[in-house]
Amino acid sequence: MILTSKIDEIILLLKKEFPGVDPKPSKADPLDILIATMLSQNTTDKTSYLAFRNLKERFKDWDDVMNAPIAKIRNAIRVCGLTNQKSASIKKMLKQMKEKYGKLSLNFIKKMPDEKIYEELLQYNGVGVKTISCVLAFGLGRDVFPVDTHVHRLSNRLGIAKANAPEKTFEQLKDLIPAGKKFLLHTMLIRFGRKVCRSQNPLCGKCRLYDLCEFNEREHYAVRSNIEPKENNFIILEHV
Numbered sequence: 114m115i116l117t118s119k120i121d122e123i124i125l126l127l128k129k130e131f132p133g134v135d136p137k138p139s140k141a142d143p144l145d146i147l148i149a150t151m152l153s154q155n156t157t158d159k160t161s162y163l164a165f166r167n168l169k170e171r172f173k174d175w176d177d178v179m180n181a182p183i184a185k186i187r188n189a190i191r192v193c194g195l196t197n198q199k200s201a202s203i204k205k206m207l208k209q210m211k212e213k214y215g216k217l218s219l220n221f222i223k224k225m226p227d228e229k230i231y232e233e234l235l236q237y238n239g240v241g242v243k244t245i246s247c248v249l250a251f252g253l254g255r256d257v258f259p260v261d262t263h264v265h266r267l268s269n270r271l272g273i274a275k276a277n278a279p280e281k282t283f284e285q286l287k288d289l290i291p292a293g294k295k296f297l298l299h300t301m302l303i304r305f306g307r308k309v310c311r312s313q314n315p316l317c318g319k320c321r322l323y324d325l326c327e328f329n330e331r332e333h334y335a336v337r338s339n340i341e342p343k344e345n346n347f348i349i350l351e352h353v
C-alpha cells in the first residue's frame with residue numbers, strides 16, 4: 114500500500130475510534146507553551162502542569178525566573194522530575210533569549226513561516242523539534258504534527274515511519290500527512306496510544322488498525338489481550 118494511502122486509511126479508522134474528535138490547535142502565549150513543553154519531558158500532563166503553575170505563581174514573570182537562584186527554580190518544579198536538567202535548561206534558554214532580543218517574548222515568531230520558526234528556536238538550549246512543534250500547535254494554532262515518544266512508537270509499529278528517534282519520525286512524516294489533518298492525527302495517535310497501543314502490553318486483539326500494523330509482536334499481544342488474532346492465509350498442514 115502506498116504510504117500516503119495508508120496514512121489516509123489510518124486517519125479514517127482512528128476517526129471511527131474517536132468519533133467527534135476534531136481538535137483545533139490552540140493559541141496561547143508562545144513562550145509559556147515553550148516552557149510548559151520543556152517541563153513536560155518524561156512526565157505526565159498532570160505533573161508538568163503543576164510545575165508550570167508553580168513557576169507562574171512563585172515568580173513575577175519570566176525575567177524573575179531567569180534571575181532566580183537555580184535552587185528556587187528547582188524547588189518550584191520538583192513535582193515533575195528531572196529537576197536539575199529542566200531548571201538549568203529553562204534558565205539558560207531564558208538568558209540566551211534575553212541576550213539575543215533584549216526581552217523575553219516570542220511574539221515576534223507569530224508572523225514567521227513554520228520552517229523559519231524551527232530554525233530560530235532550535236538555537237536555544239534544551240529546545241528540540243518536538244518542543245517547537247508544540248509551540249506551533251498550542252501557541253500559534255498551526256496545523257503541525259508534534260512527535261513525542263508515544264507518536265513515535267505508534268508510527269513505527271504501524272510502519273508509516275521507520276526511525277529510531279522521534280526527531281527522525283517527525284522528518285519522515287511531516288510532509289506525508291495531508292494538510293489540515295496533521296494535528297488531528299497527532300491527537301488521535303496520542304489517545305490511541307493511551308487506550309489501545311500502549312507502550313507495554315498493547316491491546317492488539319482489540320485494535321482496529323491490526324490489519325495495517327507492521328509490529329512484529331502483534332500476534333503475540335493479540336493472544337495476550339484475550340482475543341483471537343485475525344485469521345491469516347496460511348494453510349494449516351499439521352493434520353494432513
Ligand code: SF4
Nearest residue numbers: 310315317320326328
Ligand atoms: S496491532 Fe497492536 S501494535 Fe499494532 S497498532 Fe494495534 S495495538 Fe498497536
